Amino acid sequence: QELYPVVTGGVPETTELLTQRFDHILYTGNSAVGKIVMAAAAKHLTPVTLELGGKSPCYIDKDCDLAVACRRITWGKYMNCGQTCIAPDYILCDPSIQSKVVENIKATLQEFYGEDVKSSPDYERIINKRHFKRILGLLQGQKIAHGGEADEATCFIAPTILTDVSPESKVMEEEIFGPVLPILAVKSVDEAIEFINRREKPLALYVFSNNKKMIKRVISETSSGGVTANDVFMHSVVPDLPFGGVGNSGMGAYHGKHSFETFSHRRACLIKDLKMESTNRLRYPPGSQKKVDW
Structure with missing residues (x-):
């Protein structure tokens, strides 16, 4: 054994x-x-x-069921208090639906964790105080649309949503790995693709839309470790799909x-017989025209 x-x-x-x-x-x-x-x-x-890991983007198209999209994003973002390598790191969406996205996420958070998130048995804590302080530091100077409460004694950080986030802010410079969800406004899928491509290649990319052509375009014009459309995480649980990063x-x-x-070495192996030596002699020196003509 x-x-x-x-x-x-x-x-x-x-x-x-x-x-x-x-x-x-x-x-x-x-x-x-x-x-x-x-x-x-x-x-x-x-x-x-x-x-x-890295900063896994999530693009929400106007042409989709926002309630379902936000429920799935909320589940993936705040699972394990955001400490998941392929959690949606930030949202890109049209300015016209930003407030609806916020309201749908807030409603889902109440559905998942109740009025008092801190007392919910389904909501986890940050792994240690070092990361607790790191995540709180990302909130400095940000517009908090929801959440923001914290308790250092228990490493509790409430599910938090940020709006009007600057692409150059600290929260957009590193993987969050915590329950903080920035929302950035983009006016089109072209702008979303350009935004994603200006940054390091992420481990995962998520896109929500009923437009299959648009989904395929996002896939073909971006680079990431994996992609799930209209859900999160799911590409990583299909055993027939490879899981890994890029760049x-x-x-x-x-x-x-x-x-x-x-995790295997592909070793080339060939077993031959000690026969047909008369034919094999053609490859041995000395060379001759007869061997070439054969």
């Missing part, structure tokens, strides 16, 4: 692990540490699979058969 060693720990333990020689390294985390992992792996020419959101893919292929 084969045994698989498991080593738990923090930075010292993982730093030591990276000095060892492995056949393959899979890392899940942020891009900064991903670069450290890749540099360490390069010393032994070890291949890596990096799942690095700053990672490299390599796994899940299902893709995991087997990623």
Whole structure:
């Protein structure tokens, strides 16, 4: 029976692990540490699979059922208090529907967690105080349309919605990884595509629309680790689909058969017989015109 060693720990333990020689390294985390992992792996020419997250955009077209779209986005954004690598990081939508998007998300939050989110058994907490303070720092100077309440003692941050967000603000510069949802106004799908393409390639991209041609256009004119249309997360739970990032959101893919292929070495093997040597002699020196003409 084969045994698989498991080593738990923090930075010292993982730093030591990276000095060892492995056949393959899979890392899940942020891009900064991903670069450290890749540099360490390069010393032994070890291949890596990096799942690095990033800011996964969510574009909402005017031509869709906003109530359903916002319910699914709310579920994906605030699950695990926003601490999910493919959570919708921010919303892009037309200015004419921004207020409706906010109201639908607020209504869904009440449906999911009740009047008092803090007492809901279904709403989680931030993993530690360092990240609690980091996320609160992202709210500075922002227009809070909903939420914003926090309790450091329990690492509680309420589901928060931001509007009139500047693309250059701090909250748009790093992966939020928390229950804060910025909404930015774009006047068309062209503007949304341009906005997405000006930034690092995300791990996931979400688009909500009844217009299939528009959905296919967003897919073809952007780059991301994966895409789900009219829902969130779902591409990552289909075992036949590869899961992974691209560019700053990672490299390599796994899940299902893709995991087997990623973590296997495709070794070419050929077994021949010691026969037909008279034919094989044609390849041996010395060369002759007779061999060429054969």
